[in-house]
Amino acid sequence: MKGSLINKFIKFxxxxxxxxxxxxxxxxxxxxxxPPNAFGKVSMYDLILQIGLIIxxxxxxxxxxxxxxxEHSENRGALxxxxxxxxxxxxxxxxxxxxxxxxxxxxxVIGEANFKFSVILVIGIVFQLVFRFGQLVIRMQQKASxxxxxxxxxxxFNLIFVIILYYLLGSDFKVMIYAKxxxxxxxxxxxxxxxxxxxxxxxxxxxxxxxxQLEIIKYGSPFVLTxxxxxxxxxxxxxxxxxxxxxxxxxxxxAAMRLVALVMVLRTSFSTFWTPxxxxxxxxxxxxxSFFSNITLVVSFVMFFIAILSIATKDVIVLLLxxxxxxxxxxxxxxxxxxxxxxxxxxxxxxxNFYKKTFWHILIASVACIFNxxxxxxxxxxxxxxGASLSTAFSFIVFFTLRTQISQMYYxxxxxLKRIYLMVLIVSIYGLLSIIINNSWWxxxxxxxxxxxxxxxxxxxxxxxxFLKKKL
Numbered sequence: 191m192k193g194s195l196i197n198k199f200i201k202f203x204x205x206x207x208x209x210x211x212x213x214x215x216x217x218x219x220x221x222x223x224x225p226p227n228a229f230g231k232v233s234m235y236d237l238i239l240q241i242g243l244i245i246x247x248x249x250x251x252x253x254x255x256x257x258x259x260x261e262h263s264e265n266r267g268a269l270x271x272x273x274x275x276x277x278x279x280x281x282x283x284x285x286x287x288x289x290x291x292x293x294x295x296x297x298x299v300i301g302e303a304n305f306k307f308s309v310i311l312v313i314g315i316v317f318q319l320v321f322r323f324g325q326l327v328i329r330m331q332q333k334a335s336x337x338x339x340x341x342x343x344x345x346x347f348n349l350i351f352v353i354i355l356y357y358l359l360g361s362d363f364k365v366m367i368y369a370k371x372x373x374x375x376x377x378x379x380x381x382x383x384x385x386x387x388x389x390x391x392x393x394x395x396x397x398x399x400x401x402x403q404l405e406i407i408k409y410g411s412p413f414v415l416t417x418x419x420x421x422x423x424x425x426x427x428x429x430x431x432x433x434x435x436x437x438x439x440x441x442x443x444x445a446a447m448r449l450v451a452l453v454m455v456l457r458t459s460f461s462t463f464w465t466p467x468x469x470x471x472x473x474x475x476x477x478x479x480s481f482f483s484n485i486t487l488v489v490s491f492v493m494f495f496i497a498i499l500s501i502a503t504k505d506v507i508v509l510l511l512x513x514x515x516x517x518x519x520x521x522x523x524x525x526x527x528x529x530x531x532x533x534x535x536x537x538x539x540x541x542x543n544f545y546k547k548t549f550w551h552i553l554i555a556s557v558a559c560i561f562n563x564x565x566x567x568x569x570x571x572x573x574x575x576x577g578a579s580l581s582t583a584f585s586f587i588v589f590f591t592l593r594t595q596i597s598q599m600y601y602x603x604x605x606x607l608k609r610i611y612l613m614v615l616i617v618s619i620y621g622l623l624s625i626i627i628n629n630s631w632w633x634x635x636x637x638x639x640x641x642x643x644x645x646x647x648x649x650x651x652x653x654x655x656x657f658l659k660k661k662l
Contacts, residue, residue: 205338210455212345214510216352217448220366221511223356228363230431230440231300235311235367237428238299242315243322244417246281249410250274251322256409257401258330265400267393270323273406277319285312300363301437307364310371317374324381327388336384340377347373416552423559423585424528427578430566435574443575446521449507450529453496457529460489461536468537472544479603484652486537486605491649493533494613495642497526501617501624502638505631520628521575523621524583527614531590534610538594541601550596558589576625587614609648616641 221229250273261269288295292308300307328337351369359365382389431440447454464485471481501523508519542550562585569577594605620641627633 205341206455206459208338209341209345210451212342212349213448213451216345216349217445218510218512219349220352221445221515223361224363224365225361225438226441226445226514227437228361228366228441229444230437231363232366232370233428233440233444234299234432235314235370237425238295238311239314239318240421240425241418242284242311243318244414244421246284246315246319247277247322248280248407249413249417250277250406251326251410252413253401253406253410254323254326255330257406261400265396265398267388267390268396268399269401270327270388271394272399272401272403273410274323275403276407281316281319284315288312288315298432307367310367314367314371314374317371317378321374321378321381324378324385324389327385328381331385331388333384340381343380344373344377347376416555419552419555419559423555423562423589426559426562426566427570427582430563430570430581431575431578434567434571439574442515442518443521443578445511445515445518446525446575446579448511449504449518449522450500450525453493453500453526453529456493456496457533460533464536468540469544472540476544479601482537482540482603483605486534486603487649487652489537490534490606490610490613491645491653493530494617494645497530497617498620498638498641498645500526501621502635504624505628505634517575520625521579523624524576524579524618526617526621527583527586530617531586531614535590535593538590538603538605539597541597541599541603542593545600547596547600554589554592554596557592558585561585561588583618606649606652613645613648616644 254269254273257269258266288308288311292305293303295311296302296304296307299311325337325340328340348369351372352365355365355368359368428440428443431443468482471478475481504519504522508516511518542548562581565581565584566578569581571577573580594607620637623637624634627637
């Protein structure tokens with residue numbers, strides 16, 4: 191790999207790692223000042239913001255990314271404002287709906303009618319939209335260090351405002367929501383300031399842009415369905431917990447998700463890095479399939495290794511959360527499959543992307559989503575957050591399998607699939623045992639060492655050969 195590519199990866203990703211540390215500090219503080227049910231309400235707020243962004247942005251962010259480099263540099267500001275026109279209309283409609291239906295919406299999200307909360311939700315949705323484009327302007331200008339600094343500011347400001355608001359408001363779920371909103375407002379202005387050449391108001395009247403409003407909508411709108419289905423697939427567990435359980439279970443589930451933060455950061459960092467590398471390799475030498483097989487081998491080993499360590503240390507991490515969140519350790523083991531299998535599938539899905547058969551992504555997400563919905567309907571009423579984690583794990587196994595097998599139809603690579611599925615089974619058994627022997631930390635450590643030993647036994651030969659011969 192070229193040094194410049196690695197340097198760019200580091201610049202774009204270091205914000206994730208610093209943000210992870212700051213996020214863990216914030217979690218340690220928040221879980222000691224707020225009960226699990228408050229965490230559950232904040233989780234629902236985040237969920238509504240996510241669906242709000244999907245609806246309001248209407249895929250125009252994807253159009254901005256696709257057409258950015260096709261426009262002359264002096265016209266990119268006009269492209270930005272053209273991409274913003276439809277989202278501003280959809281946002282206005284959504285704001286009106288939230289205000290008119292503020293009572294049922296606030297009851298669903300936080301369990302009580304609260305007009306002030308609806309106003310805060312509206313502010314969050316509006317600034318979330320503008321910040322999304324603010325981030326994209328910086329990202330597309332390849333200001334990698336600034337992009338990472340925004341992520342660090344996000345975590346740092348959130349931590350500062352959580353502490354300040356706790357002393358002002360006390361132990362209230364609004365502390366986290368207000369902190370998120372204030373942070374987003376500040377970051378939006380920072381992003382606009384550093385991208386001010388593109389955000390200049392005069393860019394609104396530039397006429398000679400290559401891409402019309404119709405082209406922007408035509409390209410971006412198909413993404414709405416794909417993104418919505420993917421969101422539903424990855425979020426139905428929280429919806430199910432809100433519907434068939436209570437805010438406490440939802441809060442424990444949200445806390446458990448934070449226990450797999452390290453694996454989630456690895457997923458995000460790798461996905462950002464891998465896409466350009468894969469396309470460049472395919473364009474230069476499409477016949478070199480061993481490269482993709484070797485990458486999958488390395489990524490699988492690393493992801494399973496980190497997952498095992500996460501499960502092994504879950505009880506230690508839970509000590510950082512506080513006694514009220516101890517049950518989160520029983521939920522966490524099966525949640526590791528979400529980032530593990532998603533990350534590995536990024537290396538095995540390449541055939542679909544190389545040959546532009548992207549319609550398969552809708553089908554794959556839809557099928558996995560159906561499995562997740564059925565699993566949550568069956569398991570959440572009886573097992574609560576643990577049932578949601580089991581359903582999530584199984585649906586991601588389906589997701590990985592479909593991505594891999596369909597990709598093989600277009601670009602057949604000898605992936606180490608038998609070993610991957612065997613490790614899924616072994617880590618599942620280890621995760622189950624870690625729940626059963628929850629009060630015996632030393633037994634958990636022994637089993638984790640045996641599991642790591644088995645992982646090394648299955649992968650060491652090829653890994654040693656690859657690094658020795660520098661195949662990667």
